[in-house]
Amino acid sequence: MALAEIAVQFSSWAQSTVSAWGYLGIFIVSLIGNASIIFPVPAFAVTFAFGAILNPWLVGLAAGAGSAIGELTGYVIGRGGREVIESRHGKWLEKAEKWTDRYGFFAVLVAFAATPLPDDVVGILAGVFEYDVRKFLLASFIGKLIMSLALAFGGFCGASWVMGAFGGL
16 A cells, blocks of 8 residues: 555545544544654644634644654653664664753753654654653643644634635645
8 A cells, every 4th residue: 555545544534533523533633643653644634624623722732632642652662672772773872862961852852742853753762761751741742732733723824725725625
């Protein structure tokens, strides 16, 4: 199955799930979308689209919470595969640890979660470094909430413009 086909099927499923379940559906779609490691699943599009239809504050909150919990998969992989990762990437991990010590790991987690940067990698690092899981979840939630609110309000404010730009799709 091609990546494009998977993305289309996920989008169709996500739309029907949110239509049936509302905010809980947004939470579920965001959780599953962010539980995927490295492979990008277009859950952000659901947040944008339903921000135009539902209350964008609640859409952002549901998407942010689901996304943060979904990021635990990377953390668990890092925690469980710590020995293997350290044996294969020891020098790189030393550099990463110095970098996160320099900027503060909590701030790095928030920054990666709030942007399209590859936060899966940082989640794996958090697990490898045995970072406190509660702090990891809090930082992920803060960052994902920022991004999700931006997407939801982007949909709320700009969905009609986007539709017009693409010929009323």
